[in-house]
Amino acid sequence: MSDERRLEVLRAIVQDYVATSEPVGSKALLERHQLGVSAATIRNDMAALEDAGLISAPHTSAGRVPTDAGYRIFVDRLSQVRPLSATQRRAIETFLRQSVDLDDIVERTARLLAMLTNQAAVMQYPSLRRSRVRHIELVPVAEGRLSLVVILDSGRIEQRLVSVASADDERLVQTLRARVNEVSGARLLTEAAAAMTELGAEFEPGQRADVDTIVATIAAVFAEDREERVVLAGTANLARAGLRDDAGLSVSRVLEALEEHVVLMRLISTRDDDPTHEVTVRIGAENDFAGLESTSLVTTAYGSDAVATLGVLGPTRMDYPQTMANVRAVARYVSELLEQ
Structure with a gap:
């Protein structure tokens, strides 16, 4: 018996059972599919498929249905996934x-x-474990307060308010915004948090406390354990x-x-x-x-x-x-x- 023909018979049984939800017999296979062999040959092939555990008889009818193993063979042998219109x-x-x-x-x-x-x-x-940083925005919103916006490549957007004395220092905010994006962009969150730990040292002593506060808030967003x-x-x-x-x-x-x-x-x-x-x-x-x-x-x-x-x-x-x-x-x- 041809293994290739046996697979064709299995494929036909799967297709018919999916379409009709009824056990499939040899007569139906011959009527619906161009298999090019006799009814006796189809019955022999079905018997071999049943012996192999790929189809089974759900009750006393002559029809057969695919088993899990039969579906597995069918899926694994798909030559291509049907394209969408x-x-x-x-x-x-x-x-x-x-x-x-x-x-x-x-x-x-x-x-x-x-x-x-x-x-x-x-x-x-x-x-979040697989997400990467797309952009971090810092926007002054009120005296002594910044709006922190973290945008991830997964589409998540996280917002926080940060209270710092230098929120109105436009030059500091612009410089820090550029640096946090430079060191964190396109990195995984754990990598981005690690890369920002030393940013405070790049700024003037009087600015470091506020920079550290902002960086710590960003790191806290990255580290949050959400369900x-x-x-x-x-x-x-x-x-x-x-x-x-x-x-x-x-x-x-x-x-x-x-x-x-x-x-x-x-x-x-x-x-x-x-x-x-x-x-x-x-x-x-x-x-x-x-x-x-x-x-x-x-x-x-x-x-x-x-x-x-x-x-x-x-x-x-x-x-x-x-x-x-x-x-x-x-x-x-x-x-x-x-x-x-």
Whole structure:
């Protein structure tokens, strides 16, 4: 038996099962696909696929459905991710470019992914640990007070008020603004904080106390330990998908798992750090979380330095090529938006 033909049969079974949600028989395969062999040969190939653990019979019917291992082979053998149409690309870009700030970008992205894929979408806020400094602004706002604005490449903006006696010294403020940007620009936050520690020594003795106060405030912004946040959208899509696990349990187990913030954070954070930002697919039991054994997770990193992750969660019976294409395209547009 040809291994290549066996893979073609598996591919056809996956495609038909995704499209119909019904077990696939040899007769249906012959009617829907140009496989170029007899019904007997197809039945033999299906028997071999079943022996290999790639398809299984859900009940006494003649039809077969893919197993997790079968989906894994199907995904790994995809020659290319299905491209999006020009209309789809324009719709994604238009919707995301209406965002007004980082919170809006994250909320819109999650809703968009849920709508595009008809799955549950999850998006992690940019991680401070991976963020780099884009710009630091110092603006006098009142006598003895400066407004400190820290802008990160992940889109985060942090603002603080700093009380210093020399806030009205325009020359000092301009010089310090230039120096903090010079030593911190494009650096990771920990690197930027370290690079600013000796800046006070560059200024006149009477100015050093205020410079140290400002630098310490910037360093404190960099060092703040914020709880990582994740946004979830489209959970109703899971109910409509009719999820069932091996025990016949309903979608409630999946929703209960997703309600746990710790589980959600671990789920979206568990990925390989891939600088190429390739899409990662975890299928069925590859999701090592109770309640999610009947689902697949499709994720990718976004941001120039993979600052965080976004993706979708749905039944193992999902349209993998289209889902992967949507996740990759949205991540690319979000990355471009954050870099502007």
